[in-house]
Amino acid sequence: xxxxxxxxxxxxSSTDPPSSAYPPSGCCTNCGGPTIxxxxxxxxxxxxxxxxxxxxxxxxxxxxPHNSQAIILSPVPHAEQVPVVSPPYQFECPVKRxxxxxxxxxxxxxxxxxxxxxxxVSLSESIRGHKISDPCLVxxxxxxxxxxxxxxxxxIDEIPPVQMSSRYGNISFRSWHERLAQRGESLILExxxxxxxxxxxEIVPYFFDSFGNSSRIDYGTGHETNFAAWLYCLARMGVIKxxxxxxxxxxxxxxxxxxxxxxxxxxxLEPAGSHGVWGLDDYHFLPFIFGSSQLVDHKYMKPKSIxxxxxxxxxxxxxxxxxxxxxxxxxxxxxxxxxSPLLDDISGVPNWKKVNxxxxxxxxxxxxxxxxxxxxxxxxxLIKCNLVGREE
Numbered sequence: 001x002x003x004x005x006x007x008x009x010x011x012x013s014s015t016d017p018p019s020s021a022y023p024p025s026g027c028c029t030n031c032g033g034p035t036i037x038x039x040x041x042x043x044x045x046x047x048x049x050x051x052x053x054x055x056x057x058x059x060x061x062x063x064x065p066h067n068s069q070a071i072i073l074s075p076v077p078h079a080e081q082v083p084v085v086s087p088p089y090q091f092e093c094p095v096k097r098x099x100x101x102x103x104x105x106x107x108x109x110x111x112x113x114x115x116x117x118x119x120x121v122s123l124s125e126s127i128r129g130h131k132i133s134d135p136c137l138v139x140x141x142x143x144x145x146x147x148x149x150x151x152x153x154x155x156i157d158e159i160p161p162v163q164m165s166s167r168y169g170n171i172s173f174r175s176w177h178e179r180l181a182q183r184g185e186s187l188i189l190e191x192x193x194x195x196x197x198x199x200x201x202e203i204v205p206y207f208f209d210s211f212g213n214s215s216r217i218d219y220g221t222g223h224e225t226n227f228a229a230w231l232y233c234l235a236r237m238g239v240i241k242x243x244x245x246x247x248x249x250x251x252x253x254x255x256x257x258x259x260x261x262x263x264x265x266x267x268x269l270e271p272a273g274s275h276g277v278w279g280l281d282d283y284h285f286l287p288f289i290f291g292s293s294q295l296v297d298h299k300y301m302k303p304k305s306i307x308x309x310x311x312x313x314x315x316x317x318x319x320x321x322x323x324x325x326x327x328x329x330x331x332x333x334x335x336x337x338x339x340s341p342l343l344d345d346i347s348g349v350p351n352w353k354k355v356n357x358x359x360x361x362x363x364x365x366x367x368x369x370x371x372x373x374x375x376x377x378x379x380x381x382l383i384k385c386n387l388v389g390r391e392e
Contacts, residue, residue, distance in 0.1 A: 070369075071358070071362050071366075074364060074365055075361075076357045076361060077118065079122040079125055080114065080118025082119055082232065082235040082236055083115070084237065085382065089195075089196070089198065090381050091198055091199045091382075092381055093205070093380065094205055094206070094378035095379060095380075096378060098371065103371075107374070108368075110386035111384075112379075112383050116228075116229065116368075119235060120228060120286070120289070120363070122242070122245055123249050124289050124356065124360065126246045126248070126249055127294050129294070129297060130246065130294060131294070131318040132254055132294075132319070132320070133317075133318060136246040136250050136251070137246065137247050142244050142247040145252045149256055150255065153258070153262060155180075156263065159175050159179070161268075168270045169217035169218075169269070169270055170217070170266070170267040173214065173217050174217070177211070178214070185204050188200055188204060193239065199233070203230060203233045203234070206227075206233060207226075209223060209226040209376070210223055210230055211259075211263065212260075218269055218272035219264060219270075219271070220282075221283070221284065221285045221373060222272060222273065222374075222376055225367060225373070225377070227256055229377070231248060233382045236383075257284070257320070260284070265331075271283055280342055280359075280362070281328065285359075285363055286363070287320040289359045290320050291319055291322065291323065292356040294319050294320060295319060296352045296356060297352070301315070301322075302350075303349050303350070304347050306322065307336070312326045313326075
């Protein structure tokens, strides 16, 4: 009798390479191990040490297919202050403008790209050294956004999944998303000052794209980036201020993560654009960045501590990175090093500061500079495209 399949692990198609298949260049065709070593995008190999009583079962994931050389050469992104728009405001319906690698390169060189990435870095730095439960400023705006997310969570209970034979893509998610389309704008209007009511034409599309695609019934890092972009737009208007950043991460983003995990589990959302076993995670990236920042200079917990189940059980509620690892272990079966080799590899990095800086560089290269992800990203007056040199 064939054993039951894991509900949350994507099936391998007949065209997929075997699990031992690696790129032919620099890898052994028998065991899959590397024949040419390559430096880790997160830390140099000589400084890496495996956790106690833990023996890697295969070569490090850093030699496998992701653009590690680009990550290594990329400078560590720095925090930037978000410039607030001034009147007269000219909000517009945002549109897609990324169609090619050349468009990505031009966007990468634009002030908007650098400032948006700098905003993500600022959010990361705001939570550094803090537990989720630590006191922080909860402004009316932060409280209003949390309230919106709690409303969306409640809708899941009101729209139960239907019985289906397929493991992925419960069609009730479309009903949930339809309600979002009907009521989402009114929810956002409640948190906007009167002078910015007209901004909904531009910021609502980012919000709608933050929770997955209703046609494909999937979710991935592109949707997560849209949520960060929506928060960035609120910061551009001065609705979210710098003193709110700690609360934005510890209250808003934590609630968003709770919402997305529930959507993923209840409606069985397909991973959108997942790298499969060689990706960081099927769905998320930002909580690993924020979570690693939380743990910088922690006295006791090190990157290798993710292999300690007692630490995961006792501290996942306080640290996003540990929460992500615990969730991965919950929904994926088998050896951690096999189903999540990149996360396993990162556990050998000597300290959280290197993990955090490496993940920021990886987010830039693997998310913000990838055409398949950014081709769906929207641009208006708050996030400008600035594709100088392209013929429109």
